[in-house]
Every structure is written in C-alpha cells, then in structure tokens.
Amino acid sequence: MRIDDLVVLGRSSPDILRNGRPSVCTAGYSPKHGFVRLYPTRMDSLLRVWNIVSVTVDRNPQDARPESWKIEGSKADWDRLSEKIEVMGELNRTARLALLTPLISRCVIDIETSGRSLGLVKPSERECYFSAREDHDHSIQRTLLGGTVPRGKDGYTLQPRARYRCSGCIASRRHDQQILEWGIYEWMRKHPGEEGLVWDNLFHNEAKQEILFLVGNQARRPSSFMIVSILRVPRPRDRLSQSQVA
Numbered sequence: 001m002r003i004d005d006l007v008v009l010g011r012s013s014p015d016i017l018r019n020g021r022p023s024v025c026t027a028g029y030s031p032k033h034g035f036v037r038l039y040p041t042r043m044d045s046l047l048r049v050w051n052i053v054s055v056t057v058d059r060n061p062q063d064a065r066p067e068s069w070k071i072e073g074s075k076a077d078w079d080r081l082s083e084k085i086e087v088m089g090e091l092n093r094t095a096r097l098a099l100l101t102p103l104i105s106r107c108v109i110d111i112e113t114s115g116r117s118l119g120l121v122k123p124s125e126r127e128c129y130f131s132a133r134e135d136h137d138h139s140i141q142r143t144l145l146g147g148t149v150p151r152g153k154d155g156y157t158l159q160p161r162a163r164y165r166c167s168g169c170i171a172s173r174r175h176d177q178q179i180l181e182w183g184i185y186e187w188m189r190k191h192p193g194e195e196g197l198v199w200d201n202l203f204h205n206e207a208k209q210e211i212l213f214l215v216g217n218q219a220r221r222p223s224s225f226m227i228v229s230i231l232r233v234p235r236p237r238d239r240l241s242q243s244q245v246a
C-alpha cells in the first residue's frame with residue numbers, strides 16, 4: 001500500500017537494533033489513513049517534521065498496532081531505504097494548527113481505551129525534567145576508524161520526561177511520561193552538562209504557539225504511553241492580534 005499524504009509529526013531518538021542498525025521510529029498523520037507509525041526508519045531519511053511524504057508500506061508481522069507500518073523492503077533494502085521516501089512538500093505553517101486541532105484527544109486515557117496507539121493531547125500543568133537512567137550503558141562503541149557509533153537512548157545518563165495534564169484530563173493524577181523526541185537527545189549529545197537548557201530553548205516562543213504532545217504506546221506494553229514528539233505549532237497571527245486588541 002502507498003501512503004502519499006503522510007505529514008511527519010515526530011521522530012524518536014534512535015535505538016540500536018540487535019543487528020547494529022540505528023533505527024528511528026517515525027510518527028505522523030495521513031488525512032487518508034489516520035495516524036501512522038513507520039518503523040524502522042534510517043537516521044538519514046528525509047522524514048523531517050512537517051514534511052509531507054509518499055512511501056510504500058507493508059504491515060509488520062511483529063507489531064499488531066493498527067497505526068504501525070514498515071517501509072516496503074525495509075530489511076532487504078535497508079541501505080537504500082531512504083531513497084524509497086518521496087518528499088511531496090512541506091505543510092504550510094498556517095495549515096498546521098488547522099490539521100492538528102481536530103485530532104486532539106481529551107486525555108491519553110481516551111486514546112488508550114479507544115484501542116489506538118498514537119494520538120495528540122494538549123498539555124497543561126506541564127513540568128519537563130530529567131531523571132537519572134538506571135539502565136545506562138557505559139560502554140561507548142567505536143568503529144574501526146575511531147568514530148563514535150550512534151548511541152541508543154540507553155547510552156545516555158539522563159532520561160527526558162514530562163509531567164502534565166491533558167486538556168480534559170480524566171487521570172487521577174498528572175501523567176508522567178518519558179520523552180522520546182530525537183531533537184532533545186541531540187541537544188543532550190551536543191551540550192553535555194547543559195541539558196536543562198533544552199526546555200528554555202524548546203519553549204522560548206510559546207506565547208505564539210500551541211504546544212501539543214504526540215503520544216504513543218509500546219507494542220509490548222499497550223497501557224504505557226510515551227511522548228514521541230513535542231509539537232510547537234504556530235498560532236494564526238490575525239487571531240493573536242485580534243485577541244490582543246480585545
């Protein structure tokens with residue numbers, strides 16, 4: 001099957017598969033097919049957030065979640081997998097909020113009880129923080145040439161997390177979830193010792209944006225949701241200026 005209208009909404013920090021391949025989980029929304037998870041994808045793919053892409057997909061026999069797909073031939077053609085993704089364009093800044101607003105769920109619990117594995121929520125009472133990883137892998141793999149092999153999430157000493165409520169939260173207390181977003185791990189990799197600054201960096205323009213969390217569960221633990229991506233969506237400018245006048 002070909003999905004030709006997939007809007008990329010997030011990429012998780014890579015994990016290293018047993019065969020040594022660093023693999024990224026990509027999530028997005030297709031107006032024709034709904035929420036979509038593509039796994040595995042390569043680090044060098046053109047699956048940037050807000051890109052609209054066309055890609056031929058297959059079901060993954062090891063993942064029964066309705067939103068989960070793999071790129072056709074992802075095993076045999078791994079080296080050329082990124083060539084199978086055709087970028088059709090980029091979703092216009094002004095069209096982003098219009099696309100996502102109808103997709104916002106009242107609470108993560110609603111996403112779970114409706115049997116979905118991906119969804120969008122609008123967080124409030126948000127508190128982003130780092131916790132120490134207990135499963136941190138201290139060994140840093142090196143290639144024969146001396147370069148550093150990409151690290152999986154367990155190669156970091158810290159784990160980014162967020163506590164929050166959804167816009168219509170029905171949970172008994174705030175959600176407390178791991179954040180998988182690649183961009184935050186890239187900040188950690190490039191700014192050791194200054195990890196906490198990533199939140200200021202992410203949210204410095206918040207007055208002009210809607211902050212949305214793209215959440216997804218784990219294949220083996222359907223009730224365990226994580227934040228795949230923190231979306232910062234521009235608010236329409238005219239509406240902002242009108243509300244300022246009012």
Ligand SMILES: [Zn+2]
Nearest residue numbers: 107108166169
């Ligand atoms: Zn909630």
